[in-house]
Amino acid sequence: MYKVYGAVASRAFRVLWMLEELGQRYELHEIKPHSAEALALNASGKIPILADGDAVLTDSVAIITYLADKHGRFTYPAGSVERAHQDALSHTILDEFDAVLWTAARHRAVLPEDMRVPGVTDSLKWEFERNLARLGNRFAGPFLQGDQMTIADILCVHCLGWAKSAGFPLEDETMNAYFKALRGREAYGRTLALVS
The missing domain is CATH 1.20.1050.10 (Glutathione S-transferase Yfyf (Class Pi); Chain A, domain 2)
Known part of the structure; x- marks a missing residue:
């Protein structure tokens, strides 16, 4: 199950919406930017953050691109x-x-x-x-x-x-x-x- 760290009323909304579109299960951990929790996962303290197993991904655009590529939806094939x-x-x-x-x-x-x-x-x-x-x-x-x-x-x-x-x-x-x-x-x- 994916874990999303961030506030819904932020760029984390993009990640959450993508997961909802994909029908993927996730846990939302509401944290603020630059909080101790955010800094523990991302040296810049920025949100959103996505945990996929042991992988920790940052930046909303990188995250939704990763999800689209991984699940083969909401994207066109690389190189096209x-x-x-x-x-x-x-x-x-x-x-x-x-x-x-x-x-x-x-x-x-x-x-x-x-x-x-x-x-x-x-x-x-x-x-x-x-x-x-x-x-x-x-x-x-x-x-x-x-x-x-x-x-x-x-x-x-x-x-x-x-x-x-x-x-x-x-x-x-x-x-x-x-x-x-x-x-x-x-x-x-x-x-x-x-x-x-």
């Missing part, structure tokens, strides 16, 4: 053109959504107060909205790459949920419909129900 497109989408989402949202979060609550730049949020919201429109323009549907859901979809929908809760604009109709459809998945609902 489709996998290259999937990886490109994943990197785009990390660069253009996750990084923007994380920068806003850091300036809102993570950095020392004297290092925060509250005014940066407006430019980040503008950047996020522009990036979302560009993704909407290349959307294949019903998933990012067409007929097959991949880890890029899990990353994207997690970021859209994060953006919504952070008050970022979600004006693109195509991406809003996509967001709503994927949040309607049973596995997503089960994961959301884990939020305390």
Whole structure:
């Protein structure tokens, strides 16, 4: 059985959702980043952390990629053109959504107060909205790459949920419909129900 360490309302949501989609059994150990428990498993103290037997894996994207490859679902085969497109989408989402949202979060609550730049949020919201429109323009549907859901979809929908809760604009109709459809998945609902 897999063991997931982290908080549901964090990037651990991606790992939990993937496990729910795969129908895999897991134990959730709710720990905070940089806690003694997190530091014992990951020298950086970051969450999420996945234990698979004696193997301890870190970074949400590495973990969901590992799970997809191991179980042969939500991914294209390594070395295929489709996998290259999937990886490109994943990197785009990390660069253009996750990084923007994380920068806003850091300036809102993570950095020392004297290092925060509250005014940066407006430019980040503008950047996020522009990036979302560009993704909407290349959307294949019903998933990012067409007929097959991949880890890029899990990353994207997690970021859209994060953006919504952070008050970022979600004006693109195509991406809003996509967001709503994927949040309607049973596995997503089960994961959301884990939020305390």
